[in-house]
Amino acid sequence: MTYWDKLVTIGGDTRDWLNVAATRAMVQDFAGAEEAFQRMQQMRNEEAGAEPGKSIFMPQETVGYLAALDRVGRPDLALPLLEQLAGFYRSLKITDSQFLFGHGMPFFEAFLCNSLGIVRKLKMPEEVRDRYRLIHDAVDDAGKRMFDEGGIPY
Numbered sequence: 001m002t003y004w005d006k007l008v009t010i011g012g013d014t015r016d017w018l019n020v021a022a023t024r025a026m027v028q029d030f031a032g033a034e035e036a037f038q039r040m041q042q043m044r045n046e047e048a049g050a051e052p053g054k055s056i057f058m059p060q061e062t063v064g065y066l067a068a069l070d071r072v073g074r075p076d077l078a079l080p081l082l083e084q085l086a087g088f089y090r091s092l093k094i095t096d097s098q099f100l101f102g103h104g105m106p107f108f109e110a111f112l113c114n115s116l117g118i119v120r121k122l123k124m125p126e127e128v129r130d131r132y133r134l135i136h137d138a139v140d141d142a143g144k145r146m147f148d149e150g151g152i153p154y
Contacts, residue, residue, distance in 0.1 A: 008036075014043045018061050022068040030069075030077060037065055059085055059105045067114070075118045082115050086135055095143030108139070109146045116152060129153040 004012075004020040012020070017040035024033035044058055062085060066078035088105070089095070095108035106114075112132075119128050136147050136154040147154050 008039075014040050014047065014061070017043060018064060021065050025065070025068040025074070025077075026072055028072055030074065033065075033069075034077075059088060063106050063111075063114075066118070070118050070121075075121045078118050079122055082118055085111060085115070086131070089143075090135055090138035093139055093143075095139050095146065108143055109150060112146060112150050112152045116150075125153070 004016060004023050008016050008020055017036050021033045021036035021040060024030075024036055040061065041058065044061070062081045066081040069075065069078040069081075085106070089108060089111065092103075092105075094100070097107045097109075100107055116128075116132075119131060123131065132147070132152055132154045136144055136152075146152070
């Protein structure tokens, strides 16, 4: 049992559960990692007053967890979370860093660069391009420039 596991047994908060999820992923307890991540999401929803059956998206927490999954060679488990982030950027359309920071979102250029490695591990080049084309076409002009500056295929 890790220190994080011990901590949450006596009443940890959402950050503690996120650390449990990442730690379990790093020791390749993927079922336990998913369980802890789901618990963190449940607690966050309760704290935020989400309606029953609805979930509040937590991009910063998602980024940390998906990075842990990728680091231990399980980008396949990270991809669904990455798709949630991509969907959020597509629907938001705004890529201004100050705006994103104020809404708890990772900076768009960091998302592009960090996600590309994961997607390339799992998808053929034309699929990579098609996935990023969907994002490219949805975001503002500043975001489109970030694709070119970062060498992101679209």
